[in-house]
Amino acid sequence: MSTITDQLLRRATASTFEDLAFLFPDDELSEAQANAPLDIAVRVEFHGPVRGRLVLRVSSTLMPAIAANMLGEEQAQYTPLQRDALGEVANVICGNLLPLIAGADAVFRLDAPSWPADRGSARGDDRPLASLVLGVDDARAEVSVFVFSGHELLDSERAVATGAI
Amino acid sequence: MAFNVLIVDDSAVMRTMIVRTLKLSGVPIASIHEASNGEEGLRRLHDEWIDLLLLDINMPVMNGEEMLTHIRADERTRDLAVIVVSTEGSETRLAALQAMGAAIVRKPFPPEILRHTILHVTGVTDVDYYGSVAASSDSLDF
Numbered sequence: 001m002s003t004i005t006d007q008l009l010r011r012a013t014a015s016t017f018e019d020l021a022f023l024f025p026d027d028e029l030s031e032a033q034a035n036a037p038l039d040i041a042v043r044v045e046f047h048g049p050v051r052g053r054l055v056l057r058v059s060s061t062l063m064p065a066i067a068a069n070m071l072g073e074e075q076a077q078y079t080p081l082q083r084d085a086l087g088e089v090a091n092v093i094c095g096n097l098l099p100l101i102a103g104a105d106a107v108f109r110l111d112a113p114s115w116p117a118d119r120g121s122a123r124g125d126d127r128p129l130a131s132l133v134l135g136v137d138d139a140r141a142e143v144s145v146f147v148f149s150g151h152e153l154l155d156s157e158r159a160v161a162t163g164a165i
Numbered sequence: 166m167a168f169n170v171l172i173v174d175d176s177a178v179m180r181t182m183i184v185r186t187l188k189l190s191g192v193p194i195a196s197i198h199e200a201s202n203g204e205e206g207l208r209r210l211h212d213e214w215i216d217l218l219l220l221d222i223n224m225p226v227m228n229g230e231e232m233l234t235h236i237r238a239d240e241r242t243r244d245l246a247v248i249v250v251s252t253e254g255s256e257t258r259l260a261a262l263q264a265m266g267a268a269i270v271r272k273p274f275p276p277e278i279l280r281h282t283i284l285h286v287t288g289v290t291d292v293d294y295y296g297s298v299a300a301s302s303d304s305l306d307f
Contacts, residue, residue, distance in 0.1 A: 020273040071181050084178040091176070092272050095252020104256040110223050112175065 005101055005130040005145070005154070012097040013143050017136065020092055021085075022069040023062075025134035025141065033135035036061065038142050042087050042115055044094040048108035050150030052129070054097065055116075056090040059139030087113030093143060101145075101154050129154075167195035168287070169214055173206035173232065174199075174221035174250070179272070183219055183250060190280035203232030210242055217287060220267070222251040222258070230258075233265050246286040250274070 010027075017023045026033070036059040043055045058066075067085040068076035075081050090113050098108050128144040129151070147154070170187065174180050180199050187194060198213055200206035204227040209215070218236070222229035229249060236242045247267040253259060259269055268286045270278060283289075 016273070071178065072185070075181065081178065084176065088176050088178045088182075092252050095254060095272070099254030099256075104254065107255045107258050110252075112225065 003130065006132055008100040009097060009130045009143060009145060010132050010134075012093050012100060013132065013134065013141075016089055016093045016096060017134075017141070020070065021066045021089055023065065023136050025136050027134065029133065029135040029140060030138075032138045033140045036139040038140065040083075040086065040115075042083075042090045042113050044087075044090050044113050045111040046094060046098060046108050047111075048098070048150075049102055049106045050147050050154060052145060052147035052149075054090060054094040055144045055146070056086065056093065057142045057144075058086065058136070059141075062136055062139040062141065065137055083115065087115075097145065166216075166289075167193035168216045168283070169196045169198070170194060170217045170219065171198045171200065171206060171209055171213070171215045172219045173201075173203060173224070173229070174219075175201050175224040176221070177201075179221070179250075186274070186276050186279055187219075190276040190283065192280050192283050203227030203229060203235075206232055207235055210236070210245075216246065217283060218245055218247045219250050220247055222249060222253050222262075230262065233262065233267060237265050246283075246288075248279075248282055248286055 014025050017025050038057040038059060040060045040063065041055060041057040043053050045053050063082040063086060064076050066089060067082040070085045070088070071081060091110060094110055099106065102108070126146050126148075129147045131142065131144040133140055133142045172180050172183050174183065184197055187197065198209050198215065200209050202224045206218070206220070207227075210218075220229045220232065229251070233247060233249075236245055236247065248270055249262050249267045250270050250272060252272045263269065268282050270282050
């Protein structure tokens with residue numbers, strides 16, 4: 001069963017892929033999508049009432065399509081631009097998610113996207129607050145949100161705890 | 166009138182996307198200048214004649230709020246038309262920017278939204294003169 005935070009993450013992720021990259025994610029993964037590797041990762045750290053990190057992992061085969069849809073075919077062939085385009089997708093997902101989970105008055109600072117060498121996301125045994133996998137074209141994307149402090153301040157978690165949602 | 170535009174955003178990808186969207190918006194453009202942070206943007210404002218500023222918030226060196234504060238404090242630029250283009254979702258922060266005379270466009274955005282906002286902040290009322298948007302967002306050659 002998905003939590004309200006999972007649902008909010010899905011909403012922010014799907015709308016960003018659709019409106020920014022013109023790609024339409026599927027909730028149900030085909031066999032090809034399920035078998036596609038998650039071999040590229042980008043993360044965005046956020047600081048504010050809560051502190052944490054959003055991690056977007058995708059199949060590398062998806063990178064040219066994201067870049068082409070955002071920048072045009074000519075620019076999409078350059079690997080650094082493909083990477084930057086993915087970083088911007090992660091940045092926009094994070095920017096759209098935070099007010100949904102922390103409230104519209106919360107002020108956050110987002111770091112520039114970074115690319116972890118380990119393609120991973122967490123520190124040690126950190127568990128994500130929310131995580132989802134979506135099928136995109138013949139590949140897949142996984143988005144996870146980790147919160148390291150201020151967890152109790154999240155509107156979405158409070159709503160679940162009080163039974164409001 | 167064609168606009169001289171300055172785009173200030175630390176993401177080269179987002180600057181490229183804004184330029185593409187700007188060209189598709191149907192608003193006449195005389196020149197487009199770019200900067201990757203607020204400090205660099207202030208230098209461009211000093212060196213070039215700019216009619217419209219498209220400004221990100223989260224940037225290294227000098228962020229968008231700081232740049233806007235400098236702009237409003239300088240009599241040469243205090244009346245500049247400014248549109249904040251950002252993923253920012255904080256009502257508190259957006260209200261502060263609007264209080265400084267900036268319009269807000271949330272990323273991602275289609276050409277129609279950008280065009281409408283540009284005409285609004287620049288005070289251009291003769292919309293017919295500028296014609297329709299060059300292409301609808303779903304017919305872009307992406």
